Structures are given as C-alpha cells and as structure tokens.
Amino acid sequence: MENSFNKNIIPEDDEARVAALKYYNIIGSPPERSFDNIAALTARIFKVPVCLISLVDKDEVYFKANYGLGDTAASPRGISLCSLSILTPSVTVFEKADQDPCLLTNPDVAGSFGLRFYAGAPLTTSEGYRIGTLSVIDKRPRQFSPVEQEILEDLARVVMDEMELRRAAISDSEQRTADLRSIEALNEILETSNDNLKLSRHNNELINEELIAANKDFISANTEFAALNKELKETQEKLFTSNASLAESEEIKNLAIAQAEVAVWYVDPQTGNFKTSQRLSGFFGFPEGEEISYQATFEKIDPEYRTQITSEINTAIANGHPFELEFPLVVKKDEKQRWVRATGMQNPAQDGHKSYLSGTFTDITERKADDLRKSDFISMVSHELKTPLTSMNGYLQVLQLRTQKNGDEQSSGIINRALVQVRKMRSLIDGFLNMKRTQTGKIPLEISTFDMADLVKESESESQATITSHKVIFAPVEPTIVRADMNKIGQVITNFINNAVKYSPAGTAINVACVTIEGNAVVSVKDEGMGVAERDKPKLFERYFRAQRKETQTISGFGIGLYLCKEIIDAHHGKIGVESEVGNGSVFYFSLPLENLNL
Numbered sequence: 001m002e003n004s005f006n007k008n009i010i011p012e013d014d015e016a017r018v019a020a021l022k023y024y025n026i027i028g029s030p031p032e033r034s035f036d037n038i039a040a041l042t043a044r045i046f047k048v049p050v051c052l053i054s055l056v057d058k059d060e061v062y063f064k065a066n067y068g069l070g071d072t073a074a075s076p077r078g079i080s081l082c083s084l085s086i087l088t089p090s091v092t093v094f095e096k097a098d099q100d101p102c103l104l105t106n107p108d109v110a111g112s113f114g115l116r117f118y119a120g121a122p123l124t125t126s127e128g129y130r131i132g133t134l135s136v137i138d139k140r141p142r143q144f145s146p147v148e149q150e151i152l153e154d155l156a157r158v159v160m161d162e163m164e165l166r167r168a169a170i171s172d173s174e175q176r177t178a179d180l181r182s183i184e185a186l187n188e189i190l191e192t193s194n195d196n197l198k199l200s201r202h203n204n205e206l207i208n209e210e211l212i213a214a215n216k217d218f219i220s221a222n223t224e225f226a227a228l229n230k231e232l233k234e235t236q237e238k239l240f241t242s243n244a245s246l247a248e249s250e251e252i253k254n255l256a257i258a259q260a261e262v263a264v265w266y267v268d269p270q271t272g273n274f275k276t277s278q279r280l281s282g283f284f285g286f287p288e289g290e291e292i293s294y295q296a297t298f299e300k301i302d303p304e305y306r307t308q309i310t311s312e313i314n315t316a317i318a319n320g321h322p323f324e325l326e327f328p329l330v331v332k333k334d335e336k337q338r339w340v341r342a343t344g345m346q347n348p349a350q351d352g353h354k355s356y357l358s359g360t361f362t363d364i365t366e367r368k369a370d371d372l373r374k375s376d377f378i379s380m381v382s383h384e385l386k387t388p389l390t391s392m393n394g395y396l397q398v399l400q401l402r403t404q405k406n407g408d409e410q411s412s413g414i415i416n417r418a419l420v421q422v423r424k425m426r427s428l429i430d431g432f433l434n435m436k437r438t439q440t441g442k443i444p445l446e447i448s449t450f451d452m453a454d455l456v457k458e459s460e461s462e463s464q465a466t467i468t469s470h471k472v473i474f475a476p477v478e479p480t481i482v483r484a485d486m487n488k489i490g491q492v493i494t495n496f497i498n499n500a501v502k503y504s505p506a507g508t509a510i511n512v513a514c515v516t517i518e519g520n521a522v523v524s525v526k527d528e529g530m531g532v533a534e535r536d537k538p539k540l541f542e543r544y545f546r547a548q549r550k551e552t553q554t555i556s557g558f559g560i561g562l563y564l565c566k567e568i569i570d571a572h573h574g575k576i577g578v579e580s581e582v583g584n585g586s587v588f589y590f591s592l593p594l595e596n597l598n599l
Helices: 014-023 033-046 146-200 206-259 279-284 294-299 303-319 365-406 409-433 435-439 452-466 486-502 534-539 561-571
Strands: 050-056 060-067 074-076 092-094 117-124 130-138 263-267 274-276 323-328 339-347 356-363 448-451 471-474 481-484 509-517 520-526 575-580 586-593
Touching (some): 014 130, 033 050, 033 130, 050 117, 117 146, 130 146, 146 206, 263 279, 274 294, 303 356, 365 409, 452 471, 452 509, 481 586, 486 509, 486 586, 561 575
Antiparallel strands (some): 050 130, 060 074, 092 117, 448 481, 509 520, 575 586
C-alpha cells in the first residue's frame, strides 16, 4: 500500500478495527440524506468548502458523505489524511498543511488540489475502535481553536449515533427477512406433506380430503398471522427505541450549537419563511418567545449597513458563494452599541427540496470594544510622544550644527545616527496613527527603487551604534534591486532585530541575511532565544497578540510590532513568516519580488 506520510499509519489493532467497521455493513452503500445533512451542517458551522464523513477500510478510505468534493467516492488509504486522524482519539489538526513535514509529499497538499487546512475527529465505536472520521478541509490556512475542536468531536458523535441507528434498522430488516424465509420453508414443507397425504389417501372420499386440506390451510394462515402480529409488535418497540435515540442525537446537535454560542437561521428566499434558534432573540433584543420575522430582524441592523448586506445576500443567491459580514445593531439611546457577525450561504435545491439560505449569527460586541479601546489608547500615546520627539529632533539638529562647526566628526556621526533613530521613531508613531488605514488595506507607501544591500548596511550601522548586549552578525549582501518603500522595509528589519534582542539571552548571536531566491529578495533574522510555541504561530502576526508564557511576562510591548510588519509586507505583495521551536530560537523572514510591483 502506498504511504505518502513517511510514518506508520496502520494501528496495532487494525484487523479488529476493520472487522468493527464491517459490522456496520455501510461500505459501498449509496448516499443517505441524514449523513449528507450532517456534512453540510458541519461545513457551514466551520465555514469550510469541504466536509467528509470517511470510513477507513483496509486499503481504501470510503466517503459516506462528501460535501464539496464533487463525485469523489473513495481515496487510497496511503494518501488520505483521514488515515492519520484514526491514529489518535482526539481531533487531528493541520492548520498549515503545506508546512507540516509529514505532508510535504502528500498529493492532496503538494498537488493541484492545494489542501492547506485539515481537521478530523475520529468516529469511535462503543468498543473504542476508530473506524473513520468527520473532517473539515480548506484550501487556505486557518486557525482551529480548542472550542471548535470540541464542537467537531460532538458532531462526530452525532455521526456515530446515526450509524448505530442505521445498523439497528438493518438488523431489524435482516430478522424480518429471515422470518419470512422460515415461513416460506414451512409452507413448502406443508405443501409437500399435503401432496404426500393426498397421494397416500387417494382412495378416500374427495370431500374429506378437501375438508382436511382447507383445515390445514386455515391453521397455517392462522399461525402466519400470529407470527406477523408478533413481528409487528417487536418492530414497533424497536422503532420507538430508534426514535428515542434519534431525539437524543438531535439534542446533542443542539447542545453543540449552543456551546458554540451562535444563533442559527434559515430563510426561504421565495416565501420569506424565516426560522431561527432561540439565541437570536438575545442577540437582536427581541422578547423571549416572540415569533421573529426576517423583516423585523433586518430592521434591527444599522441603516448604514443594510445596502451592503442586501447586496451580499443577493450575490450569495445568484452565485452560491458564502458570505461573512460584521455590522452594528440599532439600539436605544441608553443602551451600549452591539456588534454581530453574520455568516451564510445559498443551499441549492436537491432531492425534491427547495433551495434556501442558512447561516449563523455571533455576538462580537466585546471583541469590537477591545479593539476600539486598544486603538484609542495607542493613538493617544502616539500623539503624546510626537511633541517631545519634535523637540528632541530640534535639539539634535542644533548639536549637529555645533559639532560640525567645531570639527568633531565622531560626535557628529553619533548625532547623525540619533537623528536617524528619531526619524524612524516618528515614522513608527505615524504608523500607529494610521492604524485604521491598515485595517482597510490602505497603508500609505512611498515607493522608490533601491538596493537592499544599502538598506541592510544602514541597519548594520544602526545596530552597531545601539546594540551592545548581543552579537549582531550581518552576512554580506549582493546587489539586490527592489521597488518598495525603503523606510517601511527598514522598519520591518529593525523590528525583527529588536525582537531578537528582547527575546534572546544577552551575549548570544543574532544573524541577519538577505539573499535572492526564485526572483525574490528574502531577508531573515535568526536568534538563539526562547522560540515560539506551535500554538502561537498562527496568531503571531495578529493585532495586539502577545504570547502568554512565563518567560514573556516581564517583556514590555503592545503586540502591534509584528502586526504592522505583516501589513507593510502585505502591502508590497510579499510574504512574511517564522520558523521556530520552543527553546531552539527563531528565524523571522520576509520576501519581496525583485521585479516591479503593481502598487
């Protein structure tokens, strides 16, 4: 069997595990709406284009439900990521699949499909065998929180309950078939006996023979009726048990939605029929128990956002694309502003059901308030710093004129470097004041053509003058011409170096390099510091994020340096990232295209 993961993917109990899967008699069965609905619901909850209910057989992985992969029904076990998910009882997550060593040669990751995110919760039987997975897939890297993992595990248990119900129904059908066959065999025996009896008593009176035969037929029919009546009673009892299990599965599904703290909604675009979960009343300020209409909900939205929301919904209906919006709600004067995040998509008509829109609402008021408080604080501090910096710049210019007049070249050089730092500090403060522009992708750039070797040389001079606690080593740089904002790219390099100083022990080395790789200028800063935890990497370049570790509690910062670096590099159509292990240092890097940018 082909294995693209460079690791063993066959558990020790695989033979017993496969036998447990066969017990459910589900491999190769046609699609079933109950499983398709669970896959579609899971995809909508996590906003992913693909969701699979997979069953891992000896050599193949069969898709019982396939949402988003077309007509694909199976995949070789050696290349399916579901083969990895059954190795552990918890959720298996690859937030950046193309960077995971065991997936570098996997066709789904390295091939044209371009898988970048995968999360799979195992389908576990009551005996503990992991026979398959409920997995969500995306072509974009994304984060997957512990709460989302718990929700995915709850939904996997719903799938397992559905399989148990299906197996119970199959067992009932098989028992009824066996009973019918027994009755048919009994009838054949009775018919044979009757024929023999007729032959042996050929000379008896014909009327007696007919009476005897009629009597036996009556007894046989009576027995059959009693057996069928008993079977009907047993079937009714089993159906009652199945309905109870189904109700329990529905309760588990509703519990999973409640734990996610989202309100679920459904609307028929043709009739306007609008259905929601109870949580929506609290989000939009409706009295509990009141019937909520689509129009009433829409009128709760801030008027400035209604046109945009209507356009997004119409586009979703026309193109079938999902949408995601954030908007404030209309509140009374004495109430605080409330923000809501809405997601949704058009569900096409199928199996006789009409098309409909469905999605979720999430209350993001606290997150918006936190962002506003942080932005206001940073803007206030930036304004307060700008005045003393202006005065400092003036004093330094006066000192520069005096040192030049006195011919003190050494002091003049130090003052020049101080003026450079003041200018960069002012530029950084301007970046803080333009924070809202970065949120809309409109960060101001002053584009020019320059040599990265000159910029790295300038950073080297500044480091030699300001950093005495570490050994900052700059590798030689070949001429590397780029078209970019030289000052802002210099800010990124300076931020990388300053972070390396803050998060690595004094006396250790910091290596700075700039090389050309595949038509891109790649700048890297490597340190010997504490490193970055794997769970923190996806959030490292988010605004205000700071790693919560004992080692970082005494290190000051606002959590915006790396965020601004990412905004600057994104504005140049470049790439930014980090390679790190806890305790083994970090390498922060970014790349810029060498050719002219379309800015």
